[in-house]
Amino acid sequence: MHRYSVTDPEPRRCILPFAAEPLQLAGLRRAVKAELAAWGMSALADEAQLITTELASNVIKHVGQGSAATLVLDADADQLRVELHDSSDKEPQRLHPACDEESGRGLQLLAALAATWGTTPTAAGKAVWCELPLTPDETRRRIQRATTVMETYGRAVGSPAARLSHRPALEESATGLVLDLLHWLTAHGLDPDDILDRAQLHFEAEVGTFG
Numbered sequence: 001m002h003r004y005s006v007t008d009p010e011p012r013r014c015i016l017p018f019a020a021e022p023l024q025l026a027g028l029r030r031a032v033k034a035e036l037a038a039w040g041m042s043a044l045a046d047e048a049q050l051i052t053t054e055l056a057s058n059v060i061k062h063v064g065q066g067s068a069a070t071l072v073l074d075a076d077a078d079q080l081r082v083e084l085h086d087s088s089d090k091e092p093q094r095l096h097p098a099c100d101e102e103s104g105r106g107l108q109l110l111a112a113l114a115a116t117w118g119t120t121p122t123a124a125g126k127a128v129w130c131e132l133p134l135t136p137d138e139t140r141r142r143i144q145r146a147t148t149v150m151e152t153y154g155r156a157v158g159s160p161a162a163r164l165s166h167r168p169a170l171e172e173s174a175t176g177l178v179l180d181l182l183h184w185l186t187a188h189g190l191d192p193d194d195i196l197d198r199a200q201l202h203f204e205a206e207v208g209t210f211g
Contacts, residue, residue, distance in 0.1 A: 012039050016071040020059040028052055028071060035073060044080050044132050047113050055084035055128055063088040080132045087125040112147040153177050
């Protein structure tokens, strides 16, 4: 894997050409983490590494294992932009989760993590891109944490994450999660009604603040 980094002057850019192979993904994540640390953006490393895994896994599965691809990181004062360039003009496909952590967790996760994302045609194929704000607000942090919990819960009860993009499946899974949590609170001697009331008060206060 070759690495080309431009860190001075601003904006900062890192270009990482790689072969779309499962064994390349760990090294790609390490390179992303190292580059963001050099830029003073370590707070975004976990999200950027997760997005990198998702985008690269999509190339492996839908463009072809071993195909040439390039990861590009661009940073300015407000955000980090992550781009994955490949040689196919096909729109990216939503991935089905698998036990292998390298398989990606679905482009619905990309939408939850990123402020914006999309696909841009290029002369050689396409680029899938997303933008991460350098200072995500508390509402986005809560949504990101909830997305992770819902995906984990969906796997635990046997509901594929792909189904969670449909409203009925979302409602069913969310209801089941809340019901399990109420049982958990009761088993630990806590008052579920009190917890729900407090959560509702906090939610209304935050909606009033951020909305």
